Amino acid sequence: MRKLGVFYFLFFIICSCATKKNISGNYQYKGVSNGFPKEYNLSIRKDSFDISYKSQDASPNCVGKWEIFQDTLYLRCNKENVVMNMLSNGYMNKRDYKLKIIDNQKLKMIEENIILSKK
Template identity: 85%
Template sequence: MRKLGMFYCLFFIVCSCTIKKNISGNYQYKSVSNGFTKEYNLSIRKDSFDMAYKSQDAYPNCVGKWEIFQDTLYLRCNKENVVTNMLSNGYMNKRDYKLKIIGNQKLMMIEENIVLNKK
């Protein structure tokens, strides 16, 4: 019984490390709602990310830093200092995101309830 418990602990540690190593990449979500397309594009690099949301009349995006805690990926957009950028249709009003890591190929945006697939 003790060996089985140690095996599960070791398996959990190995799986956690695997997820963190493979989180970098490009993720995408596309759908059509009420005749309008809705698209998220997320690019995660070693120490930063950029995310863009595309809808009918706007294409807001942001760049920032990310961190992982357990099975959740936290995205925090950099602060925008230029007022004209904040007033444009390219400014993303929401600046913090939580994504649940689902294996190595999928991320679920918790508040939006959508799944981004790795390209």
């Protein structure tokens, strides 16, 4: 029984390391929603990320920290302290994102139901 527990622990560590190793990079989605072009750009670095969204009338973006739990990537934007930035069209109202890691080339935005592909 103890050997089985050690096996599961090592398997979990190996899977976690393999996922984190290949997650960095630039991801993109371009498509059409309600007749208007829609574009997401996501750049994941070692300890931070930045995400931007372009639509007909706005181009909000945010920078923050990310973490992985199992096969899900969690993005949390940094808190904005300047009120004028919050009122601009560059402020991203949505501050938290969940992305399912499909493989090291694709991430699925769970709430938007779109797939970002690595550039």
